[in-house]
Amino acid sequence: MSKLIRMDHTGHTTLAEWTTDDPALIEAAVAAFRAELDRGSIAMVTTGPGHAEMVRELPLDADLVIMRRPIAGG
């Protein structure tokens, strides 16, 4: 089962879980994903050891999608 999580004050919160054969779960996950993007979050998926990439659409085949907040120079 794939997971959409958001890093937040609790450590992280699971926003949605889905499997590719369940349209209702996918729809809920896509809605949660878009809502997070609208909040200004950035969606990341790990693409191998030491590599990650930003995604603008929910990758349904990803095991884990992480929503992070923007960073800034200190």
Added chain:
Amino acid sequence: MAEPAAGTLPELAAVPWRPLADERTLRRTAFWWTLTTLSHVVPFCAVAVGLFLLQPLTFPIGLLALGHAWVICEVYAQRGANVAKPRGPQPGTEASERTALGLLGDLVGHDARDGYERTGLVCEPGTLGVWLVGEQGALLVRPGGRRVHCYCVRVPEPNLPRADRVAHLLLALRMDERGFATLANGAFCGARWRVRRRLPSAMRPGLDAAARLARARV
């Protein structure tokens, strides 16, 4: 504001005037830091030597001048080391820290997570060198292991657990290393030993391990 190119950090839109960091810009930064350090140190040393040659009894003033030069160097190195140190009280609860630590472990593996628990830093090899990522900044140990660039970079969210802050920076670094080095504010660049002696003792093994990795990359 122009949209950054695909594959680059979206946060770069906030600093469009900065040239994208690469080997050349890092070498140039290192050169200017060395020159700046010399420009601070040499005049005070010249004053100390000159006064002594003119009148040996002025040696206390010469010592003060040398001390001043030493303090300036130390203050800069301290500024660099500060980027690695946690600031203020732990922002999250014990439970949230454990949860965040679990996610960080999933991202970096158990050995690196254990290293983080010991040192407060995650070691991440990159193309520009070996990175040590903390919650409020990152150190870049350049190939060869002798020079360190210290960067201030953070997540401007006050309530995130420490490990989540590191995970934020790590994901951004993994996505676009050059963009990360561009976005982050340089705090110091200089010899590794200068930064090491200003770090808390628990963090020093992390810097040593990164230097070993960086030496192997020459």
